[in-house]
Amino acid sequence: MxxxxxxxxxxxxxxxxxxxxxxxxxxxxxxxxxxxxxxxxxxxxxxxxxxxxxxxxxxxxxxxxxxxxxxxxxxxxxxxxxxxxxxxxxxxxxxxxxxxxxxxxxxxxxxxxxxxxxxxxxxxxxxxxxxxxxxxxxLPRYRPDSLLARETNGDLAVLLPRMRARIGAAATPEEYRKLCRGFSRHLVRTGFTLVMPQWGGWTSDLVESAEIFGQYYPERAAQMRAAASAALDPVEDPAVLRGYVEDLGPWLADEYTARHGTKTPRPPL
Known part of the structure; x- marks a missing residue:
């Protein structure tokens, strides 16, 4: 097994x-x-x-x-x-x-x-x-259920405007590279936790996470594989980041909310 x-x-x-x-x-x-x-x-x-x-x-x-x-x-x-x-x-x-x-x-x-x-x-x-x-x-023991999915990554819709602002403020290749690594990781992990309860397990491996996600959303599999690659080897292309906040990110946020609901609000930092 x-x-x-x-x-x-x-x-x-x-x-x-x-x-x-x-x-x-x-x-x-x-x-x-x-x-x-x-x-x-x-x-x-x-x-x-x-x-x-x-x-x-x-x-x-x-x-x-x-x-x-x-x-x-x-x-x-x-x-x-x-x-x-x-x-x-x-x-x-x-x-x-x-x-x-x-x-x-x-x-x-x-x-x-x-x-x-x-x-x-x-x-x-x-x-x-x-x-x-x-x-x-x-702390208690944990299972890969919908409650865990909701409370870990069910706030992507809230985070997207902040991502857009940070991309808009970036100006140097190093800034784009840093944002690419961080945003790519976040999207891949969110994509994985979206399907985690169905898959019934856990992995922190980004490549494996993207592949597991693709089993359930084949129409988005290529995008998630590309995000996993960018998380490991960040690129300096702002077009990649714009694709995250204009296409993959909003779709993922809507799908996540529909499946698991929204994360319990936290007080502002």
Missing amino acids: EHRGLDTYGYFEREGSLGQVRGDFVPVVAAARERIGEAYGRRLHSAYLYGSLPRGTARPGRSDLDLLLALHQEPADEDRDTAEVLAHGLDEDFPVIDGVGILLYGKDTLLSERERHDLGWFLACLCTPLLGADLAEH
Whole structure:
């Protein structure tokens, strides 16, 4: 029987581990652990690694370092400034990575009922503990159902205007490349979670995600495969981004709402 990222009871198995981090990336992960502890001290509850590094699929010089930090209190401006300095320093000191992303939340937010099927699920199923006590111990187990689909990616319609604004403000090839990588990833993951309950499993592999989506929407399969390719090898062509917000994105948002409903609104940042 195909595994599909679930245990024998149909619950998500936590993906990734520190043991899967490939040799080239071990020094940067060790440095991240040390620097996070030094930078946040007692303010830090726990830290997590996610993405291609703990899955063992990272590519030297091409993959970014993704971190989730849980603080005892809600993050203040000082904490965000610290994260920015931390990310810049790691990116500068370790050419093996191409960028650093740090998500910063208070532990009460991560454990809240509102975030139970979004950030909570993300931490419990897709994040690898790096420092501190694991908050996943306080979270439930998860299945690939419509509620999870709605609460993870059921806000694409809300995000599209922001995407359009960011594309309109971009001017340099590097800005277009960065937006291409981020938007492509988001669309592929949204396309996958659209069909996740039908498929009955989980994958974080973007190419596989696009192929699974294409089984259910063959008329959009080529677009999603192209988005997966652009997520892995971003392009600097603004026409690709315009296609996302003028065609694929709006269609996907409408289909998602029709199938799973809309994500529970969050207060404005």
